[in-house]
Amino acid sequence: MRVDLFDFALPSDRIALRPASPRDAARLLRVGAGGALADHEVRDLPALLRAGDVLVFNDTRVIPAQLEGRRGEARIGATLHKREGPRAWRAFIRNAKRLREGDRIEFGAGVAAVASERSADGAFLLTFAGEEPVELLLERAGRMPLPPYIAGRREADARDRDDYQTMFAREEGAVAAPTAALHFTPALMAALAEAGIGRETLTLHVGAGTFLPVKAEDTADHVMHAEWGRIHPATADRLNAARAAGGRLIAVGTTSLRLLESAADAAGLIRPFEGDTAIFITPGYRFRAIDGLLTNFHLPRSTLFMLVSALMGLEAMQGAYAHAIEQGYRFYSYGDASLLLPGG
CATH class of the missing domain: 2.40.10.240 (QueA-like)
Structure with a gap:
């Protein structure tokens, strides 16, 4: 596909330079089947998901890279x-x-x-x-490796040591944060558990390649950088059991999604995984492992905007992003979030 199909205009004042406080006060745009839109906050998640659903987090920890x-x-x-x-x-x-x-x-x-x-x-x-x-x-x-669109507008400081780390961060090795998980707080996790929504973790050490622009004119000519990830056997078993019982697997962040899809077989079963993945997801991809995605708003012409367009459809995501820009949502790593549910 032509890369310019994934372009859009973003006003510079929509780029968040600091996270919301408290973190779960960030805005959340729910995108459902057919591109249906609804405005919420991240703290509304317990009411937006169903008992038996499982949120899958990335427990990688950002190093001063x-x-x-x-x-x-x-x-x-x-x-x-x-x-x-x-x-x-x-x-x-x-x-x-x-x-x-x-x-x-x-x-x-x-x-x-x-x-x-x-x-x-x-x-x-x-x-x-x-x-x-x-x-x-x-x-x-x-120093903490802030994304170029933040680092170009202010210096990294002591606040970023905490702000650019999720509450799940445990396994050191990432040079970029799995930013969708920045929105979660202990209070929100307690509310999700009370609502019967499960949680699992995997590890994908995010590399600096995530910030590189797509320079090719066609997606077929873009080469992804490999990143190391791991899904423990017991984690894979629990995820498969939750899905078999009717629960939905909701990846928290594109990093979790890419590792889950890398580990899934043709029948949609998630297998234990340890090694590199360079999976590149564009429209036409058939998702096997996940039923939804919580993610921030991504850069134009980026591999991540291509991924969400593959999940929801390019036209639906163009409409969602136009709505987010018009309504003043904050974009990128420290910005607001979207909940993408292709099944409705």
């Missing part, structure tokens, strides 16, 4: 993308023309790495010096 350093006199910026070993990370480099394989980058605070193995997309492999766990090095020298 942005680094600023020097190679000699040259300033070098690095955004870690994907772990490749105990001390090695694939990274996107700013000012990459000043960096060559074998160069050492000094990031300050006693943190340094050697660059090697530049890939076709321009990413380098960074191998960190020393014996301390890389996570400790990043705590000293790294």
